[in-house]
Amino acid sequence: MSINEIRDDFPFFKDNKLIYLDSGATAQKPQVVLDVMHDYYTKYCANIHRAAHGLGNHATKEYEDARQKVADFLNAKKKDEIVFTSGATSSINLVAYGFVKDNFEHVIISGLEHHSNIIPWQITEKALHVIDSKEDLSVDLEHFKSLLKKYPKSFVTLTQTSNAFGITLPIKEMTELAHQYGCKVLVDAAQSAVHTKVDVQDLDADFLVISAHKLYGPTGIGALYIKKDLHELCKAFQGGGGAIKEVTYKNTLFMPIPYMYEAGTQHIAGAIGFAKALEYIDTIGFDFIQKHEKELIDYAYENLLHVKDVITYGDTLNATGNISFNIQGIHHQDLGILLDKQKVQVRVGHHCVQPTMQSLGVEGTVRISFGVYNTVKDVAVFFAALKRSIEMIKA
Ligand SMILES: Cc1ncc(COP(=O)(O)O)c(C=O)c1O
Numbered sequence: 001m002s003i004n005e006i007r008d009d010f011p012f013f014k015d016n017k018l019i020y021l022d023s024g025a026t027a028q029k030p031q032v033v034l035d036v037m038h039d040y041y042t043k044y045c046a047n048i049h050r051a052a053h054g055l056g057n058h059a060t061k062e063y064e065d066a067r068q069k070v071a072d073f074l075n076a077k078k079k080d081e082i083v084f085t086s087g088a089t090s091s092i093n094l095v096a097y098g099f100v101k102d103n104f105e106h107v108i109i110s111g112l113e114h115h116s117n118i119i120p121w122q123i124t125e126k127a128l129h130v131i132d133s134k135e136d137l138s139v140d141l142e143h144f145k146s147l148l149k150k151y152p153k154s155f156v157t158l159t160q161t162s163n164a165f166g167i168t169l170p171i172k173e174m175t176e177l178a179h180q181y182g183c184k185v186l187v188d189a190a191q192s193a194v195h196t197k198v199d200v201q202d203l204d205a206d207f208l209v210i211s212a213h214k215l216y217g218p219t220g221i222g223a224l225y226i227k228k229d230l231h232e233l234c235k236a237f238q239g240g241g242g243a244i245k246e247v248t249y250k251n252t253l254f255m256p257i258p259y260m261y262e263a264g265t266q267h268i269a270g271a272i273g274f275a276k277a278l279e280y281i282d283t284i285g286f287d288f289i290q291k292h293e294k295e296l297i298d299y300a301y302e303n304l305l306h307v308k309d310v311i312t313y314g315d316t317l318n319a320t321g322n323i324s325f326n327i328q329g330i331h332h333q334d335l336g337i338l339l340d341k342q343k344v345q346v347r348v349g350h351h352c353v354q355p356t357m358q359s360l361g362v363e364g365t366v367r368i369s370f371g372v373y374n375t376v377k378d379v380a381v382f383f384a385a386l387k388r389s390i391e392m393i394k395a
Contacts, residue, residue: 001288003292003372006372007375009030009031009373010028010029011031013373017343019344019378019381020371021346021368022345022346022347023214023370023371023374024351026213026219027213027215028216029216029217030216032276033217033273034273035276036272036275036276037218037269037272040268040269040272044058044062048060048063048266050242059268062268062271063266063271063272064079066275067082067084067271069279070082070084070274070275073198074198074200074208074210074225075200075201075202076225078228080231080256080257080258081200081225081227081228082223082258083223083224083225083226084221084270085209086221086267087212087219087221087222088114088116088188088209088210088211088222089116089211090222091207091222092116092157092186092209097237098235098261099184099207099233099235100121100155102235103233104153104155104184105126106126106129106151106155107126107154108130108144108147108157108178109121109158110133110169111139111355111359112133112139112159112164112165112353113188113355114159114163114188115352115353116190117157117158117159117186121157126155127151130355131144136314136315137165139169139170139174141170141177148177149181152181153182155184155185155186156174156175156178156185157185158171158174158185158186158187158188159190159191160187160188160189160192161192161195161196162314162353163191163351163353164324164350164352164357164365164367165313165314166314166319166322166323167314167315168192168196168318171187172202172203175203175204175205176204184206185205185206186206187207187208188208188209189208189210190211190214191321193210193214193215194215194371195290195321196320207226208224209223209224209225210222210223212270212273215274215281216277216281216371217270217273217274217278218267218269218270218277221267221274222274224261226257226258231256236254237261238261238263238264240263241264242255242259242264243255243259243260243261243262284372288372292372293370293372295376296376296379297316297317297319297370298317300323300368300383301316301319304316304325307327307383310325310326311325311326311328312324312325313360322368323368324351324367325365326366327390330394332348333348333364335389335390336366338385338388338389339382339385342388344385348365348366348367349364350363368382
C-alpha cells in the first residue's frame, strides 16, 4: 500500500489543494465510511432494538456488529463492554455522573489533560489533584506515587497522548500503580487510538474513551469501554427509550450496560460508519501507520530545528501525531492566519489545554497534526509557508 493509494481513498483530497495538518482536531473520512452511512440512510433506514420488521432487524444487526467491531479494535473481552456515546467528551461526562460522582471524592489527572478531562470533575465537585510534569513535559511518576499514597482509592483519569504536545504517557505502568493503591483508571485515548494499537486488556484500563471522528470516522459518535467487573457499580445517567426493561410511574428497571447508557435514538449511521473506519485502519495496519507517521515527525522535527527563534515544548522528536511550537516574538494566531492564506490548515490557540498552557507561560501554540494520508511533501509545503509567514511578519 502506498500513501498515494491511501490519499485516493479520501474524497477530500481529490478536489482541493489544501494542505491539511489538523487531523488532531478531526480526521478526513475515506469514501468507504461515507458509503456505508449512505447505504444505511438510503437502503435500510430504520430504528434499532424496537422494530419487529426486517428493516429494523437489519439496522439493529449492523449497529450491534459495529459494537463488536469497536470491541475487537480495542481488544475488549465482550461487546457489552462497549457503550456508544457522542464522543470522548460525552463518555467522560457519563463516567463522571454514572460512576465517579457517588463513589469517589478525589480525582487524579495528569498536567496534560484536555478540558474534557478537567471540567467534568469540577462540575461534579471532586477534589482535583494534578500530577506534576517534568521539564520535558513527561509525567513525574514520583509525584504520581506520592499522590496515590496520599489519596488511595481515588479516581485516576489520564490522557494516553497529549492532543497539544504529542507526549505519550506510560499508561500501562500508571494503571498498574493506580490499581496497587485501589484506584480505578480512565484512559482518554481520543488522540492515541489513531496512531497506536490501544488494547484495553493490556493497559488494564477500567474505562477508556475514543471519538470516531479522530479515527477517520463520522462526527457525533464515540465509544466508552467499561470493564465488565464494574458494570454493577455504574448507575443510570440519562433516562429514556431503549434503556429500560420496565417503567412504572413509581420506578424504572434499567437494561444492563451498554443499553442502560444508550437512551434515546442513537447515531445509527454513525456507529456503522465508525465500525467501517476501524476496519479501514485495520486494513492499513498500525505497523504501516507508525512507520509512516514517524517519518513525518522526524522530517518536521529536522525542519523545525532550522527555524529561527523557534520554541518547542517537550520531547518533540518522540512526539506522537502532533508537534506544537511558537516563534519568539510572533503571535501564534498571526501565523495561523498567514498559513491559512497559503492554503495550509493548522491549529493555533490553546488546543483546549489552557491549564497546561498557563503552566508553560504561553497563551497558545501552533500545532501541526498528522493523519496517515499526510506526506513528507505536505510537511515541506508547510515549512515553506511558515518561512514566508515569518518573513512577512518581520518585514
Ligand atoms: C485528548 C482529547 N480528549 C478528549 C477530546 C474530546 O473529544 P471530542 O471533542 O471528540 O469529544 C479531545 C479532542 O480534541 C482530545 O484531543
